Amino acid sequence: MSANKEAAPALEVHNLTATYDRQPVLWDIDFSLPEGSLAGILGPNGSGKTTLLRNIMGLMQPDSGYVRLLGQDLAKVRAQVSYVPQRESVDWNFPVSVSEVVAMGRYGPGKLLRRLRRQDRDIIEEAMERTGILPLAHRHISQLSGGQQQRVFIARALAQQAQIYLMDEPFVGVDAATEEAILNLLGEMKNRGHTVIMVHHDLQTAQDFFDQAVLLQTRLVAAGPVETVLNKENLQQAYGGRLNVLSKVGQLAAEKQFPLREKAFRERKKPAHGESD
């Protein structure tokens, strides 16, 4: 691992622009989050919250800009980052059991052609215990409630034993038990100095859950400590409708299939600064 751990922020998003079929979804997003923070990515529907997460996880290539985790490219710190997607992103009729899904948290490029070890099994069991799904270990995943399915995904992320957790709306459609389990985990992560970055849509609870906030509306409205971000003016900007000119330009780009950046100005991943390696 790199020596500049203290200095580097947990997450650095640099001038990130992303489009779907040339329709811009994120415009020049630029912010960073310190290590050990519990951060909420907030904003109205369609403001690009999930897209931002997918770009951070490398599941989508940005048109321009780059992301750095723990001061490094994702490829170098993958093992330190774990991702909890939205529950609907998979088919819950797939023929696997709860413990099999959680075990997937222990898979990795270094484990091709190899069975999981006993040590992996122990970690998997502990992750299930911490999310309260150990009694369901042998159930087929379609037999679970929505909240239990969410906890399966969280257990899988825990089994990865990462330092940064990215979660996409884990609170959506879950029961009280699951909500409590997630909140307990957040507290625990915080105590261990881990970073949690969570897409969230409920402003009411955001103040209580998070210490950092990123407020999106296809552009970045504000990022920083939650008290300073969630003020009336910022919320008005985020929820009071889109910027007229910006959305018109976006539509133009999609209609004419125009690139948002000329080639010479596209910023791609640069080697991480300085002393690492």
Place this chain on the structure above:
Amino acid sequence: MEKVIDFLSFQDPTVRLVVAGTVLLSISAAVVGCFAYLRKRALVGDALAHSLLPGVAMAFLFSGQKDPWLLLLGAMISGWLALGAMELIQQHTKLASETSIALVLSVFFGFGVLLLTYLQHHGGGDQAGLDQFLFGNAASMRSSDLYAYGLVGMVLLVMIGAFYKELKLYCFDPDHAEAIGLPTRILRYLLNTMTVLATAIGIQSVGVVLMAALLITPAATARFWSYRLRTMLFLAALGGAVAGLGGSFASYLAPAMPTGPWIVMVLSFLALVSIFLAPRVGIFARMWRQRQNQRKIIRENLLKAFYHGLENKEAQHAWLSRPEWQEQRHLPEWEWQIGFRQLRRRRWVLRRSGRYRLTERGLAEARRVVRLHRLWELYLSRYLALGKDHLHPGAESIEHLITPEVEKELLRELDYPEQDPHRSPIPYKS
């Protein structure tokens, strides 16, 4: 008859070879097909099978012989072109993916038929029996063909064994596979190549037109019986093997008959049986469950009626006559018969010279049903803002559904109430 015995005794080495080859390639197609099925790529499999035809015809056109390895190479190339074409169409046009699949299927298959027709008239394809590639003929395979296809089938099975856990993850949640740094692009190529190969080795025995059935039907059938991928793969392999055996048997008995349709017949039979007989999801299982529910409803309604009769007489453990019991609830005679038989069988009711009494267990059960009914009415009126006159119908069916766990929660939520919204007492244990 003699031929049947001949076949079943496996004395003839050619029979043994044909059977072994067909069964092996059926197994590998069925196992590979499970992954295509789980990725919801069943249609792609069909398009792919059809798209192999031009490659096979080309291989024959250029080499002038029916060498299995050359045919496989030709099939590979044309299968990959078809996959690439589908992907390109999806990326660069706004056509729905099923449109791109249909387009590629028809264009490739049409071109293949064109080539085949040309070969039959000009290239000596007639003698080579190229028309077998359309519907398959297992008995026409030579030993060199069988060795080649069998070997490829084995390699496919070994590959799946080796990358089992990664393939499982990739099919279930490709994003997670990508996020933890698995080589997802390679996994996708691997799966696609395996699908192409699994289809290609079957074209001679099953034919391109029906090969998709061998890829997808065993998977769909196995899914009815299994909730684990491992079991599913095993059952699909078993189904494929049975179909392969049936197909080669038919082909041996009637060499003029194409094999593909026979294999499809066997597979469809297995699928049909599964649709009816599968546990939990099968049609019979569903019907059985409906019947059980119906009986529970009748039984509990009878108990409830008895309890209401007791309430009217303000006496418990009393004997009721049949009319006293029945006036509480008007059920058709057959429902009374069924319900009463069930109460008797459970020893919940006693009869003495035309009068009836609930046993201790029966009374407890009756109290439970009435309690749930009244609790649910209370819950509805409190939380769903329903008027008093609208409560009863909802509670009529929910009372049969609520489990002891839900009842506990309901009681806690309502804080152990004494009366329902109609001021009837809620019966707890006496």
